[in-house]
Amino acid sequence: MTYDDAIKALSNDALKLVKNHQTIGLGSGRAATAFVKSLSLFVKKNKFSIKCIPTSLQIKLEAEKGKLHLIDTVLDKIDIVFDGADQIDKGKNLIKGGGGALLRENILINAAKKVVIMADDSKFVTNFNRDVPVEVHHLARNTVAKHISKIGGRSRIRTLDRGYPFITENGNIILDCNFGVIKKPKLLQEKIKKISGVLEVGIFTRKPDIIYKARSTGKFDVIK
Structure with a gap:
């Protein structure tokens, strides 16, 4: 049994949270992709x-395959x-992006009236300790980088494999910013x-209503 088995099971x-005539937001990533596949069959x-x-072209294409109404x-x-989520801390804050x-x-x-987060147990930490993605207008990349440095961070422009800057679907760039261990995420x-x-x-400080934690054993926990 693997994380993939657990993610499929929790999806x-x-x-059971899906009701007829709802408007549903579809996140991005591995867990969201698995959920969209299950949702398509369920609907x-x-x-x-x-x-x-959908929140991204990736998830939009997956939803189109399943003939979901977008x-x-x-x-x-x-x-x-x-x-x-990329990380979930002890206060149920999220790092995403x-x-x-x-x-x-x-x-x-x-x-959203209700937020459901799905992640494997490696994403759960006491305090955030990974880079924080920051979406930035390309004209401001240098000034933003300087200000990030002033508040204790080190930033780098996210790039693709060939070295070209990663461009978001909104036409912006992303600075991945290292702040070490983050004990006060909201601040x-x-x-x-x-x-x-x-x-x-x-850094997302809206607390999820339900969190699904996938385990490598193929099982999952539900945190409310």
Whole structure:
């Protein structure tokens, strides 16, 4: 049994949260991809009428394969969002943006009535200790990098394998910023957001309503 087995199992379990006529936000990444596959079969089997808002082209293509009804407009309220996370700390704060979709993911999460996060147990930490993705307008990359340095971080532009800058679906770049161990994520998030040219920070402080923790044994835990 593997993490993939656990993620498939928890994706099927999470379907019990899906109701007819809901508007559902679909996050990005491995767990979200597995959930979309399960959701597609579930909707077809039960003849549900739901609307889905994808957070990335990757998840949009997966949802199109499953013939889910997609909409591009983000409504004032989304019934439920299913998403993954790069890290989850002891306070249930999240680091997201490893796939580059942090801006749209944060919009959907903050518009949702309920947030469900799915991640394997390696993503759970006491305090954040990985790079924080920061989406930045390309004209501000140097000034943002200087301000990141002033508040104790080291930044680098995210690049593709060939060395070209990674460009988000919004046309921006991402600075991956190392702050060491982060004990006050909300304070750091607020400091970064005040920097001119920053469009989104990969520290999410909206607490999930439900967290699925996948284990390497193929099983999973549910944290509420």
